[in-house]
Amino acid sequence: MVQADPVQEIETLREQLDAWNHQYYVLDEPSVPDVEYDRCMQRLLQLEEAHPELRRADSPSQRVGGQALTQFSQVSHEVPMLSLENAFSAEDLFRFNRRLLDRLGAEAEPLEFACEPKLDGIAVSLLYREGVLERGATRGDGTTGEDITHNVRTIRSIPLRLRGQGYPELLEVRGEIYMPKAGFEQLNARARERGEKTFVNPRNAAAGSLRQLDARLTAQRPLEMCCYSVGLVQGGTLPSRHSEVLARLSDWGLRINRESAVVQGIEACDAYFDALAQRRNRLAYDIDGIVFKVNDLALQQRLGFVSRAPRWAIARKFPAQEEMTQLLDVEFQVGRTGVITPVARLAPVFVGGVTVSNATLHNSDEIERLGVKVGDTVIVRRAGDVIPQIVSVVLERRPPSARAIEFPSRCPVCQSAIEREEGEAAWRCMGGLGCGAQQKAAIKHFVSRRAMDIDGLGDKLVEQLVDEGLVENVAGLYALSKEQLLTLERMGDKSADNLLAALEQSKHTSLARFVYALGIREVGEATALNLARHFGNWPALSSASETQLLQVDDVGPVVADHLLQFFDSAASMAVVEALQQAGVSWPDLEPRPPESLPLAEQVWVVTGKLESLSRDEAKARLQSLGAKVAGSVSAKTTCVVAGPGAGSKLTKANELGVKVIDEEALLALLAAHEAGN
Numbered sequence: 001m002v003q004a005d006p007v008q009e010i011e012t013l014r015e016q017l018d019a020w021n022h023q024y025y026v027l028d029e030p031s032v033p034d035v036e037y038d039r040c041m042q043r044l045l046q047l048e049e050a051h052p053e054l055r056r057a058d059s060p061s062q063r064v065g066g067q068a069l070t071q072f073s074q075v076s077h078e079v080p081m082l083s084l085e086n087a088f089s090a091e092d093l094f095r096f097n098r099r100l101l102d103r104l105g106a107e108a109e110p111l112e113f114a115c116e117p118k119l120d121g122i123a124v125s126l127l128y129r130e131g132v133l134e135r136g137a138t139r140g141d142g143t144t145g146e147d148i149t150h151n152v153r154t155i156r157s158i159p160l161r162l163r164g165q166g167y168p169e170l171l172e173v174r175g176e177i178y179m180p181k182a183g184f185e186q187l188n189a190r191a192r193e194r195g196e197k198t199f200v201n202p203r204n205a206a207a208g209s210l211r212q213l214d215a216r217l218t219a220q221r222p223l224e225m226c227c228y229s230v231g232l233v234q235g236g237t238l239p240s241r242h243s244e245v246l247a248r249l250s251d252w253g254l255r256i257n258r259e260s261a262v263v264q265g266i267e268a269c270d271a272y273f274d275a276l277a278q279r280r281n282r283l284a285y286d287i288d289g290i291v292f293k294v295n296d297l298a299l300q301q302r303l304g305f306v307s308r309a310p311r312w313a314i315a316r317k318f319p320a321q322e323e324m325t326q327l328l329d330v331e332f333q334v335g336r337t338g339v340i341t342p343v344a345r346l347a348p349v350f351v352g353g354v355t356v357s358n359a360t361l362h363n364s365d366e367i368e369r370l371g372v373k374v375g376d377t378v379i380v381r382r383a384g385d386v387i388p389q390i391v392s393v394v395l396e397r398r399p400p401s402a403r404a405i406e407f408p409s410r411c412p413v414c415q416s417a418i419e420r421e422e423g424e425a426a427w428r429c430m431g432g433l434g435c436g437a438q439q440k441a442a443i444k445h446f447v448s449r450r451a452m453d454i455d456g457l458g459d460k461l462v463e464q465l466v467d468e469g470l471v472e473n474v475a476g477l478y479a480l481s482k483e484q485l486l487t488l489e490r491m492g493d494k495s496a497d498n499l500l501a502a503l504e505q506s507k508h509t510s511l512a513r514f515v516y517a518l519g520i521r522e523v524g525e526a527t528a529l530n531l532a533r534h535f536g537n538w539p540a541l542s543s544a545s546e547t548q549l550l551q552v553d554d555v556g557p558v559v560a561d562h563l564l565q566f567f568d569s570a571a572s573m574a575v576v577e578a579l580q581q582a583g584v585s586w587p588d589l590e591p592r593p594p595e596s597l598p599l600a601e602q603v604w605v606v607t608g609k610l611e612s613l614s615r616d617e618a619k620a621r622l623q624s625l626g627a628k629v630a631g632s633v634s635a636k637t638t639c640v641v642a643g644p645g646a647g648s649k650l651t652k653a654n655e656l657g658v659k660v661i662d663e664e665a666l667l668a669l670l671a672a673h674e675a676g677n
């Protein structure tokens with residue numbers, strides 16, 4: 001783009017960069033490669049450097065600027081920022097509706113409601129004057145908040161100037177700044193690696209990130225903003241329904257929640273609540289409830305306020321994801337690869353919709369970081385399907401009898417030495433397959449459905465077999481006799497026969513399953529499948545060099561190293577040999593160079609729930625046919641596989657005109673290609 005006039009060129013660049021920002025951060029639709037964005041930004045910075053008189057605060061180059069503050073200044077909210085009344089049950093919601101109808105008259109029935117996820121973040125106010133962001137402030141006590149303009153400017157989903165036309169001269173937009181779950185997990189994972197303090201939950205992380213005097217710090221935090229109402233409006237008018245106001249905000253480049261809906265009547269609100277409660281864990285961000293608002297602004301006006309909350313809105317809350325309970329004890333478990341994990345035994349507590357009595361304490365660093373003792377009152381968090389965690393200790397409640405947690409100095413199962421690799425947080429038992437815990441875990445993995453799929457060999461039975469000394473390693477399974485099985489407690493004639501038949505049947509397997517079943521560190525299903533497809537047979541795989549291994553998709557230096565260690569271990573190879581001797585076999589495959597694979601160069605995305613395949617499995621099988629499997633939809637996506645419950649990715653695919661298929665079509669496609677492999 002060569003333009004002689006810098007004023008014109010700067011304007012064109014700003015518009016272009018604003019548009020890309022909007023597509024990427026507000027609409028979730030990346031439209032250009034990063035390099036192109038960076039090139040334009042560099043050019044803009046260069047021009048602004050050469051022409052300082054053309055610099056403007058609303059330029060996309062000015063997201064982080066200036067000095068760190070020494071303190072926050074105060075901001076008064078001319079229109080107070082209120083809170084919401086809570087509902088904890090469907091009955092509360094129906095009572096809310098009745099109160100509304102009592103005031104408005106029965107003829108108002110059914111009322112139209114706007115339903116919106118209640119984001120669990122920090123309420124903020126953004127003030128736009130003539131479409132330019134002038135001020136950002138926290139809610140504070142509702143009347144007085146703190147000026148956080150320097151920080152909100154770093155958040156890319158907040159436009160520095162509004163798009164389009166027709167906005168009021170003065171427009172105060174309100175919404176929630178939050179940290180998406182993935183960004184929160186990454187932030188905490190990095191903090192943990194560095195031995196730094198972690199954040200208790202995404203809300204605290206968002207609050208902490210906004211409470212920075214130095215905006216450069218905020219700029220590094222994955223924050224987003226979603227708008228849900230307006231405050232002060234001067235010099236312009238807005239539509240007469242809440243949902244239309246939000247649509248207008250969206251036209252002006254602000255982010256609004258795409259899950260929002262308008263419904264008629266309170267029953268529909270209840271149904272909306274149930275539907276979103278189902279999907280709550282799959283959303284990219286934490287929500288703690290659903291907000292229902294009377295949609296007609298004239299009716300809102302008539303209903304008015306009670307003390308600090310509007311009469312026309314209510315928040316129906318979900319079960320809490322954090323609760324207090326007592327740490328009764330800590331036990332140390334030894335996993336398949338020898339990792340020793342401290343597990344907290346808790347006084348049972350209802351949290352995140354289930355009763356929790358165990359939580360992970362991760363590793364010794366985590367125990368130290370939390371400073372937790374047995375007997376302490378702790379805060380337990382269970383968000384979605386994530387394993388319950390202890391996030392903090394309530395020190396004021398520490399009893400005098402609290403005792404320090406002692407990390408074992410030897411393996412708690414086999415008493416072998418324990419070691420911790422350089423740069424790793426985990427201690428490992430060095431007993432290898434001589435350690436009963438590792439033996440059991442390795443066998444459980446070997447027989448599991450995705451591995452050798454040996455029916456009828458559950459965890460309890462594996463433990464019995466090892467404890468009774470009938471089986472030492474996975475090869476021993478195939479040497480079991482019926483007489484031996486019958487010596488086990490609760491093992492009947494029929495069960496023994498069934499188990500032997502299942503063992504026999506499992507001998508016919510695939511190379512991929514076999515490799516996965518071996519339980520080599522870091523070799524999951526997808527990697528195993530890629531290895532099998534790449535090498536085609538066991539001799540080629542087990543004699544591969546590091547360079548050869550690194551050519552396989554998904555295999556980096558760490559995985560290659562674990563593979564080489566396994567192949568170099570005489571004990572491991574003896575087990576493989578014994579398995580083959582026992583008759584475990586698979587058809588060899590034709591090894592194929594990656595570029596000749598049928599889906600080479602293609603980018604696939606899998607979203608929603610699949611019925612017969614797990615998502616990992618779908619991913620692995622697509623990869624083994626040469627496809628790259630990406631996490632988000634862009635113009636480069638070749639095809640999207642969408643199952644029930646697919647959300648924003650499906651919407652985006654449709655908008656971008658990307659091909660979408662269902663699970664059935666995927667299975668047909670996989671079958672067709674895999675047959676020809």
Ligand code: IVH
Pocket residue numbers: 082083084116117118119120121122123139175176228229291310313315
């Ligand atoms: S409306 C007068 N809508 O919930 C209306 N609030 O408990 C007040 N919140 O401080 C707010 N999502 O921080 C509204 N869609 C939503 C919301 C929402 C989250 C927060 C907001 C407010 C708190 C009230």
